[in-house]
Amino acid sequence: NAGVTQTPKFQVLKTGQSMTLQCAQDMNHNSMYWYRQDPGMGLRLIYYSASEGTTDKGEVPNGYNVSRLNKREFSLRLESAAPSQTSVYFCASSPQSGTRYGYTFGSGTRLTVV
């Protein structure tokens, strides 16, 4: 089925460890996004890529890096995980980055940092 695929679905890290969250979409979308979702709060934008070859910071970029590997793939890296990064991470994509385009979300990665 067409959509956004995220891996892994679950991960437990120790403080200071690093990891990369993977995201791929097969809808030929130009724009991709990484969000985090914390209890009692709305989703917050970490980084986005308006088009292949570009990336920009969102609302909460500290502690993260991203790579737009190609048009399909957009990865999120935690270089030195901290307990404050315990969250559910969602990748999303849209045809373009304008206001009238719908977003398609992946199923999420639940990350726990101990």
Next chain:
Amino acid sequence: KNQVEQSPQSLIILEGKNCTLQCNYTVSPFSNLRWYKQDTGRGPVSLTIMTFSENTKSNGRYTATLDADTKQSSLHITASQLSDSASYICVVTTDSWGKLQFGAGTQVVVTP
């Protein structure tokens, strides 16, 4: 302070009954307002998107309304089903880039 406030935080309804969820926003400039449904352990799925000029939009048993003057929106669920148990998230899009401002969601539980 979140620029998109939803109420109630949670509600429980009996199967077959109707319910209405509220969303108030202060986001400016406003481009459009979206309602998403998020099942447990899944990503959000779009229900409706409304622009400034639209004041109602339906998607099956879901009907969204928008009053851009008072900056309020509602989502009405008709004849609720067990599968409607989910979090419903109000999202306001702002500026030309399309930045999304998410509400914290209303958790709906439909009981038999």
